[in-house]
Amino acid sequence: YFLKGMKDSSPDVVSNCVFGIGALAEACGPALAGQYPKFLEVLAPLLKENGDGRTMDNVLGAVARMIKTQPDAVNLSLVLPAFVQWLPLREDMEENVTVYSCLRYLLGAGALNNHLPALVPIFAAELSNRKVGEEGRAELAQIMTAVMTGYPDLMKNFGQDDLAKLQGLLVNNGS
Numbered sequence: 768y769f770l771k772g773m774k775d776s777s778p779d780v781v782s783n784c785v786f787g788i789g790a791l792a793e794a795c796g797p798a799l800a801g802q803y804p805k806f807l808e809v810l811a812p813l814l815k816e817n818g819d820g821r822t823m824d825n826v827l828g829a830v831a832r833m834i835k836t837q838p839d840a841v842n843l844s845l846v847l848p849a850f851v852q853w854l855p856l857r858e859d860m861e862e863n864v865t866v867y868s869c870l871r872y873l874l875g876a877g878a879l880n881n882h883l884p885a886l887v888p889i890f891a892a893e894l895s896n897r898k899v900g901e902e903g904r905a906e907l908a909q910i911m912t913a914v915m916t917g918y919p920d921l922m923k924n925f926g927q928d929d930l931a932k933l934q935g936l937l938v939n940n941g942s
Contacts (some may be wrong), residue, residue: 769787
């Protein structure tokens with residue numbers, strides 16, 4: 768039903784179906800991993816310029832749920848460039864926790880190394896965005912603390928004032 772609903776003319780229906788795919792993948796675990804390629808195939812076209820922001824955010828959330836549930840079933844070399852390209856989230860801020868916890872997991876697994884130069888400025892900016900929510904900012908704080916510790920060269924583009932502000936945000940967001 769979710770795949771069928773993604774062809775609906777209502778952006779709300781499409782967005783809800785996208786969310787449903789991610790929730791289903793998360794709930795079913797490895798039993799549904801064989802369907803991930805089909806899911807990714809139908810989700811990818813929804814990431815586009817002038818696309819529905821909520822739907823696009825739900826695509827990122829669905830992909831994050833698949834990655835966290837069954838990472839070996841997702842071709843990260845193909846998926847991550849598109850995933851990173853569409854960050855930060857635009858409308859559905861509740862997906863921030865899912866997306867950022869997935870990125871924290873991928874950072875720990877060493878899968879984000881090539882994408883960190885693009886992600887670090889997004890992470891730093893989103894740390895001060897109240898719309899991200901407390902849990903989302905806590906995930907970001909953990910990511911940025913790990914980046915500052917493990918990848919200090921990436922912090923060279925930040926001036927002293929920016930680094931001090933970032934340190935303050937990390938303290939305020941529980942890292």
